[in-house]
Amino acid sequence: MKPKIFIDGEHGTTGLQIRTRMAGRDDVELLSIPEAERRNARLREDLLNSADVAILCLPDDAAKEAVAMVAGNNSVRIIDTSTAHRVNPDWAYGFAEMDREQPKKISGARYVANPGxxxxxxxxxxxxxxxxxxxxxxxxxxxxxxxxxxxxxxxxxxxxxxxxxxxxxxxxxxxxxxxxxxxxxxxxxxxxxxxxxxxxxxxxxxxxxxxxxxxxxxxxxxxxxxxxxxxxxxxxxxxxxxxxxxxxxxxxxxxxxxxxxxxxxxxxxxxxxxxxxxxxxxxxxxxxxxxxxxxxxxxxxxxxxxxxxx
Ligand SMILES: NC(=O)C1=CN([C@@H]2O[C@H](COP(=O)(O)OP(=O)(O)OC[C@H]3O[C@@H](n4cnc5c(N)ncnc54)[C@H](OP(=O)(O)O)[C@@H]3O)[C@@H](O)[C@H]2O)C=CC1
Ligand SMILES: CC(=O)N[C@@H](CCC(=O)OP(=O)(O)O)C(=O)O
Missing domain, CATH: 3.30.360.10 (Dihydrodipicolinate Reductase; domain 2)
Structure with missing residues (x-):
């Protein structure tokens, strides 16, 4: 089965750019939310909990709220592009080239904070x-x-x-x-x-x-x-x-x-x-x-x- 990816905030600037990069990929299944429903919390929660990897492209507060929505679901892994978790030691910092062992840390992490x-x-x-x-x-x-x-x-x-x-x-x-x-x-x-x-x-x-x-x-x-x-x-x-x-x-x-x-x-x-x-x-x-x-x-x-x- 292909891994399911959900971009929460897919209609914003960062989200759209990620979607464009994923356009030609057939190794993953992209879950999508209609633009008009982008702030529908119930639908977002369902999609977040259906994903293998959720990529958050939201302001900090909304990103924290999204993390809370999947807190009890260990099968969802998160990449957060906001500032909310970048100095949190429980999150892997997503700059793969910063240390030799960083790619391994990112690979094994449940929570990854994308750098600014x-x-x-x-x-x-x-x-x-x-x-x-x-x-x-x-x-x-x-x-x-x-x-x-x-x-x-x-x-x-x-x-x-x-x-x-x-x-x-x-x-x-x-x-x-x-x-x-x-x-x-x-x-x-x-x-x-x-x-x-x-x-x-x-x-x-x-x-x-x-x-x-x-x-x-x-x-x-x-x-x-x-x-x-x-x-x-x-x-x-x-x-x-x-x-x-x-x-x-x-x-x-x-x-x-x-x-x-x-x-x-x-x-x-x-x-x-x-x-x-x-x-x-x-x-x-x-x-x-x-x-x-x-x-x-x-x-x-x-x-x-x-x-x-x-
Ligand atoms: N732009 C950049 O160069 C970079 C941005 N980032 C980070 O990415 C994140 C997104 O930024 P960016 O893409 O620029 O921002 P945008 O404003 O372009 O997009 C944000 C998207 O999130 C949606 N959104 C806002 N609040 C909520 C909410 N409560 N629930 C659901 N959806 C919501 C917005 O919808 P609506 O249209 O209704 O407001 C919009 O679609 C930020 O945290 C930013 O720090 C990281 C690195 C660089
Ligand atoms: C030009 C501009 O306004 N840039 C943003 C930084 C980019 C951003 O919001 O994203 P990250 O924090 O995730 O890098 C700012 O200075 O707040």
Whole structure:
């Protein structure tokens, strides 16, 4: 029998992208809820309890409610794309490349928290340097980022795209999260293995999908006389042997004049760069991804495949 998959929130931005990725698959059976019934709690509860894997693409509160709906049913496994469970130690963190044993943890888990889009970039850059001992636990990390506007879900997409919207967004690029209390900070700290919360400044650009995450570092404040070369080496060694996260060659990075935020739009990959000049005091670590690809729906499908292998 084919495993049954239910995407709760399938008519939203992340849910639709997962559905598109599943369209050609005949190894799974997709359970579906009509769009007009998407908030019908009774029907959702039935579908959630009929699934082998339920993928939640809902706001945090609704995701918690969905988890409660299957609490007594051990045969349902969950992937939650919301922020609700990302630092909960009872949930496996769904970033398969973050540690060698992570794919196994995800495969065997009942509950998997899909990582946030910005944290995928930040943790992807920071964690290997913490594990290699180059980055001190208490380094004052800053994370500056730009996301495509689909990161804001249906509401922001309408503000950007709909003519005559009552609250349109005209800015080609804007900063937000100005209180510095963004919901992704705890996740970056915990899975980035940091003792201090990073200072995170997000922004949105007037393009639908794409993301740049930057983590600038002062080399003199790192361990082991860290250099452009040793940082690149640590990242390359960490990601060797898989094909989703690419650590861009130092020479290639040195010859680049610019990084295009939309280069990886519509892909499920991530590129990591180490920028700077040999012998100079700073490096800038950069992650490039699609906020809806490796940053959300692509990672969710990757996690589902790992869980179905178990
Ligand atoms: N967009 C992105 O780049 C990313 C999003 N995520 C996460 O994915 C989740 C969904 O976000 P996104 O797809 O962007 O949001 P959207 O607003 O685009 O979609 C959310 C969907 O959930 C439905 N919904 C809302 N509340 C309920 C409820 N109580 N019961 C049932 N259905 C409900 C909405 O219906 P309605 O139309 O009626 O509101 C909508 O269809 C969020 O938790 C977000 O953090 C994760 C990574 C990246
Ligand atoms: C542009 C934008 O608004 N982005 C969202 C982050 C994307 C999201 O909601 O999802 P995850 O938390 O699951 O990554 C935000 O800053 O709240």
């Amino acid at each position: 889009c910005y944290p995928t970039g930040a943790i992807g850059l920071l964690r290997p340097l913490r594990l290699a001992g180059l980055l001190p636990e208490d380094y004052p990390v800053t994370v500056n980022a730009v996301s495509g506007y689909t990161g804001g879900g249906k509401q922001m997409i309408a503000q950007m795209e709909e003519a005559g919207h009552p609250d349109p967004i005209d800015a080609p690029h804007f900063l937000y999260g100005l209180t510095l209390k963004h919901k992704h900070v705890p996740e970056m700290q915990v899975h980035g293995l940091l003792s201090r919360a990073p200072l995170f400044s997000p922004s949105v650009g007037k393009f639908p999908q794409g993301m740049i995450v930057q983590v600038p570092l002062y080399l003199a404040d790192l361990n082991d006389h860290a250099s452009l070369g040793s940082i690149h080496e640590a990242l390359a060694a960490h990601y060797a042997g898989q094909d989703i996260v690419e650590v861009v060659d130092l020479k290639e990075s040195a010859n680049l004049a610019r990084v295009n935020a939309v280069e990886l739009a519509d892909t499920d990959r991530m590129k990591l760069y180490v920028f700077g000049t040999a012998g100079a005091p700073h490096v800038n670590l950069v992650a490039l991804l699609d906020n809806l690809g490796k940053g959300a729906s692509g990672a969710a499908v990757q996690n589902m495949d790992l869980m179905l292998k178990a």
